[in-house]
Amino acid sequence: MIAPRKIIRCLDEHWTVIEQLVERSSSGNFSFQDVQHLILRHNSGMSSEQVFREAQRFLQLEILIPLAKSSQLELNRSVLEFAQQLMQEQQLGLATDIESRILELKRLSERMQQAAQNRDSSELRRFSRVMDERIREVLKHFGQNESAILSLVERAKADEGKLSLARRYAAVMDAFDDYIDPVLALVDINGPFQLTVSAVETMLSDLLQLIEVTGTLNTEKETLIQLRTRLIEMNQVGRESLSRCADLLMPLRDELRRNTLLSRNASFLLGQMRKKGIDLTLEPLVPAISSDSQRFSLGSANQITSYMAELCHYEHDAYQLPEEILSNHSMLMQVPELKDVVHKAKTLKKLPDLSRWLADSYPELPVDELLFLYQELSRSDELSLEHSKHHTELTLNGYKLTLHPFQSSDAGTL
Incomplete structure (x- = not known):
């Protein structure tokens, strides 16, 4: 049996090396030479013989364990858990x-x-x-x-x-x-x-x-x-x-949700440009910053001269726009503001099922946006909601949800 004091003393003397090995353990195993390089990096005054003896010491104390039928090494599971506990580097459990x-x-x-x-x-x-x-x-x-x-x-x-x-x-x-x-x-x-x-x-x-x-x-x-x-x-x-x-x-999930919504709208906009052209697509979105007389005037002589000079060196660039995505939508996706949804829910005298009310009120909204509104409204202090004792099943855009819905505190059982 290995004396615990020897293991603790070795970990104390080479803790910086142990920290590096814990980080490497998350991505894979390592070799005996890798351990020697780490010891030499943190102890530059050691000779090659001393470095070899210290690396061999890790093996003798079973801090490092060789893999089966391989020359590669790994940290002893007990040492790894102990070091992760001290470093606050635990792996997410189930x-x-x-x-x-x-x-x-x-x-x-x-x-x-x-x-x-x-x-x-x-x-x-x-x-x-x-x-x-x-x-x-x-x-x-x-x-x-x-x-x-x-x-x-x-x-x-x-x-x-x-x-x-x-x-x-x-x-x-x-x-x-x-x-x-x-x-x-x-x-x-x-x-x-x-x-x-x-x-x-x-x-x-x-x-x-x-x-x-x-x-x-x-x-x-x-x-x-x-x-x-x-x-x-x-x-x-x-x-x-x-x-x-x-x-x-939740903040990171919301950021990714907003980024996904932006990508959807950008894909839809590029599809409209490919179908209708850039001018027809952007014309209703670009504000008019000049009068009709200015738009139909030819400009001054210097402007016309500069314009003709640029035409001499004009080269047509071919742009390959991506295929249209979400072509079945007739307009850009609009997500309602949370405060507007809360205000709309407050106008109802009773809310027997929050999930069904959201699905009926916003049928064109994606499932992830509906679930986001459902979660935010359930936490809202302005609405007096509580869990129903009975579960309900709801089908949204091909997704089947089973949950105990939120309802008004004075609403009857479902």
């Missing part, structure tokens, strides 16, 4: 990691309740420890994923002129689709997270009340109180972490 632990909490609560009915204090204590460990793991996942999303946002905002906006924000969009949306469904009022937390909290409260009344299992009272407190903390921390992550990603 929503299923959190969901699996929540379902495990539900199973353990049933076992704990059975142990309490049998007055088995040792089993009750064991399940309490396991549940406490699962709650800590969920809190750890929320913290690591929030740090990973913060790193994604910082990298996306970096100046990379050679990449398009969609390429720069690809990881951000994947994070929203693969983590934010599934976790939002997980912590929904009817989702497994909230239902499990409420059920476990009720079970623990009933056990504490039973201890107060009967006096049995009194030695486990403090443990159950701490477990219930940590469970409530997990619920609050998870929701706050998810809210912060969404606040970090």
Whole structure:
């Protein structure tokens, strides 16, 4: 067994090298020579023999592990996670990691309740420890994923002129689709997270009340109180972490949405130019800055002379305009202002289904724009909206949506 002190001492002496190896681990493995080059770069006074011995030391302490049937190396997974934790460079996890632990909490609560009915204090204590460990793991996942999303946002905002906006924000969009949306469904009022937390909290409260009344299992009272407190903390921390992550990603998502809308309108405009010509397309859009008499006058002698001189050197340039996109639209796409939509919704006495009202009021609007308006209106303080207990299905431009719609707080059930 390797002495932990030797590993800690080696990491302390070569921490700058470890940081470089952690960054390289995200893109692939590395060779023994790469490690030697990194050690020499940060320790220029070492001889070649010393550099070789230090690199060999990494292998002996199992900080670096050779790949199977290869001469390439990788960081030990435990060392990598430890370094990422210190550097706040965690990789974004999956929503299923959190969901699996929540379902495990539900199973353990049933076992704990059975142990309490049998007055088995040792089993009750064991399940309490396991549940406490699962709650800590969920809190750890929320913290690591929030740090990973913060790193994604910082990298996306970096100046990379050679990449398009969609390429720069690809990881951000994947994070929203693969983590934010599934976790939002997980912590929904009817989702497994909230239902499990409420059920476990009720079970623990009933056990504490039973201890107060009967006096049995009194030695486990403090443990159950701490477990219930940590469970409530997990619920609050998870929701706050998810809210912060969404606040970090939403501005970038809105920027990409606006850029996509601009590209659509630009493609439509170029298609109209190809079909009608530049003059007929831009004539209604260009303001008239001269009178009729000025437009039909020939100009002065100097102007005519200069114009004829330029005609002598005129060369026709052929421009290849792109094919028309969205040719079925008769005008440029217009997205309504958010304040106008909110004002229009406020004029209604009752709003039984926000999603259907938006779909009926703006049938020509793309699905992503409708979902953006749906999300903003659901958060608006000017509208008194609440979740419906029943889900509804809505089909928009070929997309089928299933959700618990927002409705007016005084509206009846759907």
